[in-house]
Amino acid sequence: MTHLDLLTFARGSALNWALMVFVAGVVLRLFEIFSLGRKPDFAKPRSNSPGSGWRTMFTRSLPAQGMMKHHAVSYISGYVFHAGLFLAIFFLAAHIAFFRSMTGLSWPNLPTPLVDASVVAAMVALGVLLAHRLNSPVKRLLSGFGDYLAWAVTLLPLLTGYMAYHHLLFEYTLMLALHLFSVELLLVVLPFTKLFHTFSLFISRWYNGDIFGRKGVAS
């Protein structure tokens, strides 16, 4: 099998199966979460705060007070990583072409050097977060296999994408195939690990915002 054959497989059958597992997994997990349900709340709301749940979905992404003082490493690295990953996924021209082929939607891309820098920043942030996790006794104690797996499968697409673009280690065709395989691994793993927070955070934020609103706590 030549490198191009491998790339064709990565763009073809492998991608099809990975995307199907991803979609099936996401639908399954969402079904599971929503079907759990909640008992009806018969109590009268303490304050009338319509849209509290929806607002909380977005306000929780804003910096919270005290984070810089108590959790500076997680706070800064967390923001840098998520922003870098977001820019890399949604604003590299090649990625937009992928989304366009899947959805028909398209939007302007960022200059490639800017996306490249954001990928480097995201990878550095991931490295810092891992070091912090290993060096902090409490975090290390709380960490399990799932945490390290989530870290690894998130880093791999960033790393292989960076290496493919810069022609590092392997020739481009092979490295691009490896990049796609790493993305496919991420797609397969995402619905069944902590990485599902990509979707579930919006559900939990809505729920928290709504329930706190009903209890009279500002969201």
Place this chain on the structure above:
Amino acid sequence: MKKTPHPEVIPGTVGEGLLQRGVTRREFLKFCTAMTAMLALPPAMAEVMAAAISKARRQSVIWLSFQECTGCTESITRSHSPTLENLIFDLISLDYHHTLQAASGEAAEQARMQAMKDNDGKYLLIVDGSIPLGNPGFSCIAGISNHDMLVETAKGAAAIVAVGTCAAFGGIPKADPNPTGAVAVSDIVKDKPIINVPGCPPIPVVMTGVLAYFLTFGSIPELDSLGRPKSFYGDTIHDRCYRRPFYDQGKFAQSFDDEAARNGWCLFKLGCKGPVTYNACATTKWNDGTSFPIQSGHGCIGCSEPNFWDAGSFYKALSMPVSMTPSMLGAAAAVGAAAGVAITWHNRSTKAAAKAAHEKVTVQELTREEK
């Protein structure tokens, strides 16, 4: 300019042939200098090459055409005639070639047998087209199957040049579902040096370069893992493309011949396969260095790579899926929903069972454990 004679012209050599055709020493040296540059040899090798080729006997060449479209022959013989490359081509002894030879039928086959006998172990075998293994009748010449003719002719060859993607990798005949069971030369011949010169068609000067190298050194040039001369197939089209700076900046043409495309922006989004295609189009170009596909506004289709025909649409960017369909995702979502319903039912029945099994305990039933 005054023509200077070729030094030490030996009768029956390429040097003599060049002289007879009025090729000056200067022109010949220019050709050799260009060849050494293209083959990535040191500049000093130009003179060595000139001397070696001048003194070389006309190289006997047998050209076999199997499952092919004759595009490779068209490319090599007609692309930018008349040039020195063509003359060099004239100066080999092309003893057998379906399209170009005057003889036909038994006489043609006789010419092949005679060349094989006279130059046993020394002749160069050039093959274009793939070889069908499904049924010998799919492609045969003078009643001889392609497979048998290749095996027979390869026996006495010094080296084999597989010209075009069909001979080198199977090409279009091998494309899924490969109805003839087409294979490449290297799938059949295992005991001879094989130089793959893929492309659909290959660049003429690459062919001439390989020939010049063989005449100079009597051996084959350095090859990559797919048997291609590194000097021509060492870089991707993308890495040598004049549109590359725009790729690096993230500037892309959105449709064919839009303003961006005319301004030289990258054709990646239009399906260009330049990043994964190793060939010399971007540097040697075509039609006497006039242009190449990307320069004329169309992306590279990757024709010098194995199985390029099955590597997805020519008009899909490399980052796009090859065969994904919305129905696949719909089916996956349906499976996910069905599994979700099953899990919901399971969770709820577990909860109901736990509730049914729950026994209420009253205060009266509680007894204090004596310590």
